[in-house]
Amino acid sequence: MIKTESLTKAxxxxxxxxxxxxxxxxGDIFGFLGPNGAxxxxxxxxxxxxxxxxxxxxxINDIEVARNPLKVKEIIGYLPEDVGFxxxxxxxxxxxxxxxxxxxxxxxxxxxxxxxLGLVQLxxxxxxxxxxxxxxxxxxxxxxxxxxxxxxxxxxxxxxNLDPESVFQYRKLIxxxxxxxxxxxxxxxxxSEVSKVCKTLGIISQGKLIARGTLExxxxxxxxxxAENRRIIVETIEQLPEIxxxxxxxxxxDKTKRRAIIEAKSDIRDYxxxxxxxxxxxxxxxxxxxxxxxxxxxxxxxx
Numbered sequence: 001m002i003k004t005e006s007l008t009k010a011x012x013x014x015x016x017x018x019x020x021x022x023x024x025x026x027g028d029i030f031g032f033l034g035p036n037g038a039x040x041x042x043x044x045x046x047x048x049x050x051x052x053x054x055x056x057x058x059x060i061n062d063i064e065v066a067r068n069p070l071k072v073k074e075i076i077g078y079l080p081e082d083v084g085f086x087x088x089x090x091x092x093x094x095x096x097x098x099x100x101x102x103x104x105x106x107x108x109x110x111x112x113x114x115x116x117l118g119l120v121q122l123x124x125x126x127x128x129x130x131x132x133x134x135x136x137x138x139x140x141x142x143x144x145x146x147x148x149x150x151x152x153x154x155x156x157x158x159x160x161n162l163d164p165e166s167v168f169q170y171r172k173l174i175x176x177x178x179x180x181x182x183x184x185x186x187x188x189x190x191x192s193e194v195s196k197v198c199k200t201l202g203i204i205s206q207g208k209l210i211a212r213g214t215l216e217x218x219x220x221x222x223x224x225x226x227a228e229n230r231r232i233i234v235e236t237i238e239q240l241p242e243i244x245x246x247x248x249x250x251x252x253x254d255k256t257k258r259r260a261i262i263e264a265k266s267d268i269r270d271y272x273x274x275x276x277x278x279x280x281x282x283x284x285x286x287x288x289x290x291x292x293x294x295x296x297x298x299x300x301x302x303x
Contacts, residue, residue, distance in 0.1 A: 001024060001025060001026040001027075001028075001060070001061055001151070001152060001183040002022065002023070002024040002030075002047065002058075002059070002060060002152060002183060002185060003022065003023050003024075003058065003059040004020050004021060004022045004023075004043075004047075004056065004057070004058045004059075005021060005056050005057045005058070005059075006019045006020070006021065006055060006056035006057075007019070007020040007021075007022075007043070007046060007053055007055075007056040007057065007058050008020070008053060008054050008055040008056045008207075009039075009042050009046060009051060009053055009054050009207075010054045015054075015207050016039050016042040016207055017039040017042050017043050017046070017053075017207045018039075018206070018207035018208045019055075019056065019208070020039075020043060020056070020204075020207070020208070020209055021209065022202065022209065022212075024183060024185065024200070025183070026181060026183050027178050027179070027181050027182065027183060028178070028183055028184070028199050028200055029174060029175075029178050029184045029186065029197055029198045029199045029200075030183075030184065030185050030186065030198060030199070030200050030201070030202065031186050031187075031188065031194040031195075031197075031198030031200070031201040031202070032044075032185060032186065032187040032188075032201075032202050032204065033187075033188070033191065033194065033201060033202065033203045033204070033297060034203060034204040034205060035189075035205075036189075038204045038205055038206065038207070039204050039206070039207040040156075040187040040204060041081065041156060041187065042207075043187075043204070044078075044154050044156055044185070044187055046058055046065065046066075047060065047065060047154060047185070048065075048072070048073070048076060048078045048154055049065045049066070049069030049070075049072050049073060052066050053066060060072050060075065060076060060152055061075060061151060061152070063075075074102070074148065075148075075150060075151045075152060076150050076151070076152045076153070076154065077144075077145035077146055077147070077148065077150035077152070077153045077154065078145055078153075078154045078156075079138075079141045079142055079144075079145040079153075079154070079155045079156060079158055080141070080156050081156040081157045081160070083137055083138060083140070083141030083144075085129045085137065085140060085141075085144075086129065087128060087129050087130025087131075088128055088130060089128065089129060090126065090127075090128060090129065091117060091122050091125060091129060091140050091143075092113055092117070094129055094140070094144070095113045095116065095117070095140075095143060095144060095147060096109055096110075096113060098144055098147055099112065099113065099147050102147065102148045104147075112147060112149075113143075113147075116143040116146055116147065117143060119143065119146075119173065120139040120140065120142055120143045120169075121139065121166070121169065122136065122139055122140060122143070133161075134161035135161045135162050135163055135166060137161070138158070138159075138160070138161045138162055138166075139162070139166060142155075142158065142170070142173075150182065151181075151182060151183065152182070152183045152184075152185070153177065153182055153183070153184045153185070154185045154187075155184065155185065155186045155187070155188075156187045157187065157188055157189065157190075158170060158186060158188065159188070159190055159193050160188075160189075160190070167193065171196060171197050174186075174197050175197065178199075186198060191292075191293045191294050191297055192292075192293065192294070194293065195215055195292070195293040198215075199214065200212070200213065200214055201213065201214070201215060201218060201293075203297065211296075215293060215296075218293075218296045219290065219296060221296075221299075229249075229263065229265075230262075230263070230264045230265070230266060230267050230268075230288060231261060231262070231263055231288065231289040232261070232262040232263075232264060232267075232268065232269055232272065232286065232287070232288050232289070233259075233260075233261055233262075233285070233286065233287050233288075233289055234259070234260050234262065234272060234276075234283065234285070234286045235258060235259045235283070235284045235285040235286070236258050236259075236276065236281050236282060236283055236284055237258070237281070237282040237283075237284055238258070238280070238281045238282060239256070239257040239258055239281075240253060240257050240258060240259075240260055240276075240281065241275070241276075241279050241281065243260065243262065243272060243275065245264065245268050245271055245272075247264045247265040247266045247268050248262060248263070248264045248265075248268070249263045249264060249265060250262075250263045251263070258284075267288060269286060269288065272286065273286065
């Protein structure tokens with residue numbers, strides 16, 4: 001559904017995106033990650049036909065974007081990082097204005113706008129958009145991106161200004177759209193949020209894709225890179241004895257000495273379990289802490 005071939009964009013001789021090769025399947029929720037200046041927004045602008053590549057090609061549903069930008073815009077939706085609307089108009093008036101670009105008749109426009117305003121919880125809001133909070137503006141931007149029932153949806157920092165309830169509704173909506181076959185491309189700095197909704201991930205640095213896969217695949221890669229680090233959490237009913245093992249790097253006990261975080265070079269849970277059994281200490285919980293997306297992200301950059 002989304003494909004790039006050696007996609008490159010240079011500004012004044014400096015490559016913001018450098019020979020990017022991507023292929024994203026229909027119905028996928030793809031998380032595009034990277035620090036400021038990595039090339040995320042430039043990539044999106046090329047994919048939505050707002051910036052022309054210096055080299056390479058990008059395709060949406062087998063349509064080459066640079067050659068057919070208007071045809072591509074008929075099947076995509078786009079929520080930019082800094083969404084903007086006419087402040088002296090209501091939400092309905094703004095959406096009606098944009099809906100006319102898709103040649104929707106009055107009846108279809110009104111029905112779709114009513115549906116979308118309910119979806120983003122802005123139905124019944126009569127004030128002009130100029131008086132909206134940033135979160136309300138963001139939700140209206142999502143409604144605008146969905147006006148044409150797009151096959152591919154591009155979201156640049158979609159949850160940046162949303163409150164927790166709106167974030168929950170966003171997750172639910174994105175999941176429903178994906179299940180219905182919509183392909184979703186999400187660029188975000190909020191790694192914890194990306195990990196909750198995205199099926200596959202790509203990490204970009206200095207315009208180059210440096211990692212790609214599911215979260216589990218990237219965690220496995222992280223595990224190989226950081227194989228010396230295992231964090232084991234153990235909580236007991238009685239006080240913990242001193243835990244010693246050649247693989248242990250560090251042990252942190254809490255004040256009660258009934259909980260410890262063990263950092264070790266390998267998985268020593270069997271040893272800890274046997275030691276505590278022999279000491280007559282009952283285990284309430286013992287688990288190995290899984291790497292988070294933040295851990296993966298930092299590991300990939302350090303590598």
